Amino acid sequence: MTEHLTDLLERAADDAPALRHDLVTDSMRRGTRLRHRRTALRMAGTSALVAAVVLGVTTIPRGETRGTGPEPPVVTPPKSSAPVTPDLTGKQAMPQVFAEYGEISQPWERTELETSVMTATLTDVTGASAGIAVNVYTYKGIGFPGAYDEDPPPTRCSDLHVSTEPPTDEGGLSGEYLPGFRCEELGNGALLVSYRSATYTDQRDDGEYANVVAVRYPDGFGISVRSLNSLGEKSGRTLDRPLLDVAQLKSVALDPLWRRVQLGSE
């Protein structure tokens, strides 16, 4: 059976209609878009943060110590249908949103097509400083953690493909490896996920990582917030753990002010 079926499949496959597109060129274009979007979603501007210098230590005593601050207020996610006029730069928004947890310094922002990537140094009440990164976006594309694609966009936690265990073989089928992954359905199709993102996955690993919270709304608006235990990605661990824990990052991510950030256009 094996031999014959193999032969038959080979011949049947040869009946496939001729290719109508240049798959090589098209896949490279598509890959470039994927890469661009993924990069934008993750921390960009490493150099900006690596060079970050703590300018002053003005403390705002809310988050008292790293990871043990008070429970953040419950923030109602903005209604995705409510029109909001963008009137802030990311640099203007960051100090306002993070004010509860410390002082922002070295703000940096880059806007691209339908996205704004922001980084800064956050200094908390104890004087500890570490990098934060925010990406706000409205495009519809791949980028949400665990979403293979966004057609249709993920609206339920079960739409995501995530493994909290390391892959055992190349690729595998268990989903994107995101340690500590948690997913919440916020209602109306909005999703909030949190996980831990290691900077290195090889022998260079020095324990540098980020706590990450990402929210995606059904209208395509999304936000990703990262809190590092270093001044910048791949700049070397300086703290035992990131400055903000998941609960604090959730409060940040759900702040309606992000809707007012002006995004880049083509």
Added chain:
Amino acid sequence: MARAGGDVADDSSFEQFAAETAARLYRTAWLLTGDAHAAEDLVQESLARVYVKWRDRTPIDNPVGYTRTVLLRQFISGRRRRSSTEVVTDRLPETGVVTDQASHIALRTAIAGMAPRDRAVLVLRYYADRTVAETAADLGMTESAVRTRTSRAVDKLRVLLGDDFLTTTN
């Protein structure tokens, strides 16, 4: 095959790799999907994801196998999402086909009526010539599950295509 993960400017090596593998991937996708458009989309998306890794210099020891795994993963994932709206045909091909072309159509129709994972197992085992262990690794299944699905898929082919299928096709 060149190892992936060269210089950032190493687009040419990816182009060469993709050019060498696209046709075979397309035929694999076509067997899986039974639709040329869907097959092209599947290959494009799979190669695009490999391209991302290529540009990231992520080492891929076996780019061909890895791309095939990505393709199968995309196929199964996509079919799972569409399963609620999927229309499963209950039309069976006529048995006792004697011409090669007719047998191809019958075979493709039979495959189209299978569950996505059964299709993937069948194509990997008998078209990609993967072993049970390799197929299990590719699809994230146990070897036992691969054997079960293989047996089920082949039995289904026998039922749909007739017991004399093998002799009439040779």
